Amino acid sequence: MTRTTPEHKALGAFLRERRGRVTPAEVGLPQAGRRRTPGLRREEVAQLAGVGVTWYTWLEQGRAPNPSDQVLDAVARTLRLRPEERRHLMLLAGRTAEAGPHAPDPLMEVRPEHVAILERLLPFPAAIQTAAYDLVAANRSYRFFFGDLDAVDPVDRNCAWLLFTHEEWRACLVEPEVVLRDLAGRMRARAAEFPHDPRWPGLLGGLRERSPEFVRYWDEHEVRGDRTQLRHYRSARVGRLDTIFQSLWLDRERGERIVVLTPADAASARRLERLDALVGAAPRWTARDGVLTDALVG
The missing domain is CATH 1.10.260.40 (lambda repressor-like DNA-binding domains)
Incomplete structure (x- = not known):
């Protein structure tokens, strides 16, 4: 058998x-x-x-x-x-070869050119994610978009985990059902594409324990591709933000990408500028410990 x-x-x-x-x-x-x-x-x-x-x-x-x-x-x-x-x-x-036996590292290496992109995109929120949605670096606007990313335990700095289980992050979603169902579908596609990434078992198991909503969407077996979308958020600092959500590849074979939120209208553009001004005393970017190349240390 x-x-x-x-x-x-x-x-x-x-x-x-x-x-x-x-x-x-x-x-x-x-x-x-x-x-x-x-x-x-x-x-x-x-x-x-x-x-x-x-x-x-x-x-x-x-x-x-x-x-x-x-x-x-x-x-x-x-x-x-x-x-x-x-x-x-x-x-x-x-x-496909992309689902091969070689597992990517849980966290990627952040290079000087990656940081330059994050800085240049200000005041647009932008962050670098792994295949399993771990957030490894972000610019200032993204750091404070949902609250303060640096205040979150590094173990919990995962976009899927925070949106499904963190009340402050979820409260920023104007249409949580739309965003979270789409996210579950993207995760299902990504988990199949990179099945040997060691992050998946703990992430999916933890979400099934903590979020009945995740269980419901995951069990629909919906599969979603990475596509540009209009998304609506509610910032505690500057109010309503209508944005275009884009996911841009940094390394397609490893699933590493940069996500960017660009304003969908003039009002949202002004509010993103206001958000960056409000937190302008903070560094222009942030990253997890241990992910920076030698060229960025010191």
């Missing part, structure tokens, strides 16, 4: 959840008889994908040995997966 791995279990759970979202009418099947569960039956997915029912059942149970790319593509088409969902499916099946 094929050994069931955590990745295979995740693959099966993802397929079951997605199967439940597709109606017979969407794939051209008649709505015949009463259904005990929503969505397609396993035998219907197998028929439409051109595979055996037993084999597809094994796939959902995490027991199917080495499914081919062609078969996975057929299942993805049958379940009407979006491009990012198909990529997630392939990652769970171990199909």
Whole structure:
């Protein structure tokens, strides 16, 4: 019998959840008889994908040995997966080199050019994150955007952890359901892309214990890609801030990126300038201990 791995279990759970979202009418099947569960039956997915029912059942149970790319593509088409969902499916099946055996370090190295970018972006809030959403450096505007990042225990300086469990950070979200559901979907995609990052087990386990909201969104098996979005915040210092949220790669293979909030309108631009002026006595950037290269120390 094929050994069931955590990745295979995740693959099966993802397929079951997605199967439940597709109606017979969407794939051209008649709505015949009463259904005990929503969505397609396993035998219907197998028929439409051109595979055996037993084999597809094994796939959902995490027991199917080495499914081919062609078969996975057929299942993805049958379940009407979006491009990012198909990529997630392939990652769970171990199909890309990016999900290889070499784990990135929990924290990245912050280089002089990274700090220069953070400084140049002021007064726009900007921060550097790892693949698992750890915050390793930020400019002054980001540091004080949600409160004071430097006042947070370094162990807790993780964007996902703070937004789901920290009241001060969550209170800044005008549309928490929109942001947090999207964040859970991004995290699911990222965890599949970098499964060997040692940060994931503790982060996901801790969130499941502390945040029922995270559990609800995570168990939806939604997969979200990194895309530019309009986001609305409420700053305790300067009020409403409507921003364009962007995630820009610093190192794609390691998942390291810089996130930037640019103003969506003139009023928000003025408020971001006001925020930076209010905290202007603080250093222009901040970083965790131990992440700076020698060129920045001393």
